[in-house]
Amino acid sequence: MHPMLRRLDDLATHLATRPDAVALLGLGSAGVDHDRLDDHSDLDFFLVVADGAVARYAEDTDWLSAPCPVAYSFANERNGRKARYADGIFVEYAIFTVAELARLPFTGARVVWQRPDAPPGLAAAGAPAGAPTPYDTVEFHLNEALTNLYVGLHRELRGERLTAARFIQTYAVDRALALLRLTAPAAHRRDPFDPSRRVEQAYPPEVLPLAELVPGYRHNRAAARAMLHWLESRFPVDPAIGEPIRDLLAR
Structure with missing residues (x-):
């Protein structure tokens, strides 16, 4: 298994112990097209959490460091961060509730882990990405x-x-x-x-x-x-x- 996919699996193992974590979705080369992963890839993912838990997960990164110490990180948006693990794996992630996820444009997501009672179809919950507009001519x-x-x-x-x-x-x-x-x-x-x-x-x-x-x-x-x-x-x-x-x- 590619080290980045293993990192996602290890992260999922930790998140499964948290009652307010709902699902972990791999994106980009960590999504359905994970055969594209190489030594120059970064690790993109969405963390889906319970209502009211987004701010806590966005501000506190103890869950992120559970599989490996985090050497560097910064908030690059209200609900997300970019970070580099001590072993060199670079990640970019964002945190949403189920309702927020449904309003996002994304594609090619892969469910790495989800709670047994999580809503079905989370990987395809978002609005179509890159949908054509009247000016796409x-x-x-x-x-x-x-x-x-x-x-x-x-x-x-x-x-x-x-x-x-x-x-x-x-x-x-x-x-x-x-x-x-x-x-x-x-x-x-x-x-x-x-x-x-x-x-x-x-x-x-x-x-x-x-x-x-x-x-x-x-x-x-x-x-x-x-x-x-x-x-x-x-x-x-x-x-x-x-x-x-x-x-x-x-x-």
Whole structure:
């Protein structure tokens, strides 16, 4: 058994002794896709507790250290923490009641442990993750990418290189990933919360030339030029926005 899965099992053994603990759900590479676990994975989980117990579990981490001493931790949200065990296992978790869990978007959860009287279907209790919106269309993502380039190049010309890099090399690239998802779906396990995950395994460089699209802080113009070419080679670009982008690149 992978050490991270063993850690979850050991944690579950301890939680089973606590009457206000309801369930432990593994997420991400500790969820149903736990075959993805490797030496670079972190351990994500939800702890489900009884009504009124969330604050106590969020503030007091004695339950977390039951399997192994915790060397480092901090609260990264109201009901959750990030922590590193003394043996190097890094965890990120959040704590909810059954009712709160039902309102969360999540997917791929795995029940590691639950009380015999826990409600059924906890691993599938959440709202669908990554559900499409009315704006999840080729037209939307294409025009978002183009306007990201337009705004980013103006900021580059103003000398605001960092924000320009975000518009050109992050936001526009996110839209390119969305376009590929809609027009050239790949046979890989997509992360609905972070489309950049495992993208190198999904698309070869000839399909998504990331080295050209994300060349770094000093190369916003080159990145914008590469992204415009990538978009124009795959989709019809309205000259009313394409030409102003080319004008900015020429300055």
